[in-house]
Amino acid sequence: MSTQSHTLDAAKSGAKEMVEKAKSHLSETIHDHAEGAREHTLDTVENAGSAANAAGREFEPGTLQAAAFEQICAQINSVAAHLRNKPVDEMVDDVTLFARRNPLLFLGGAALMGFAAARFLKSGDGTNAVSDDISDPWSGHLYSAETSS
Numbered sequence: 001m002s003t004q005s006h007t008l009d010a011a012k013s014g015a016k017e018m019v020e021k022a023k024s025h026l027s028e029t030i031h032d033h034a035e036g037a038r039e040h041t042l043d044t045v046e047n048a049g050s051a052a053n054a055a056g057r058e059f060e061p062g063t064l065q066a067a068a069f070e071q072i073c074a075q076i077n078s079v080a081a082h083l084r085n086k087p088v089d090e091m092v093d094d095v096t097l098f099a100r101r102n103p104l105l106f107l108g109g110a111a112l113m114g115f116a117a118a119r120f121l122k123s124g125d126g127t128n129a130v131s132d133d134i135s136d137p138w139s140g141h142l143y144s145a146e147t148s149s
Contacts, residue, residue: 034088042083049076 056069086094100104 018062031088038088042080045076045080045083049073049080089113
């Protein structure tokens with residue numbers, strides 16, 4: 001009987017060790033992917049800043065449009081600096097804290113981002129941008145009396 005309990009204890013210990021290793025490996029993998037996503041986002045934000053800067057230069061200095069693009073460029077550069085100087089772990093903590101303080105705003109923003117992402121992905125699926133499917137409420141046209149008969 002003692003051999004069975006010893007074998008059971010060894011199996012439990014081995015299983016616990018395997019779970020800890022898997023958990024550690026998964027955590028490292030997630031962190032690596034998050035860092036990669038942060039770097040990709042940083043590149044995208046910096047490209048957007050360059051595009052805003054170039055667009056602003058197309059207008060006469062001192063005009064309202066030039067001032068607006070200058071403000072946009074400043075905000076984009078601020079976001080880029082924030083991304084560059086803050087590790088992923090701190091960003092996750094910031095998002096978590098924001099979500100706890102403003103749950104409705106966070107959920108509303110997440111839903112809005114989800115809708116935008118769905119529309120973006122749907123528009124890039126290789127089909128026409130204008131859909132002929134009348135059952136699609138997002139296709140840009142309403143049901144007409146002719147199609148419902």
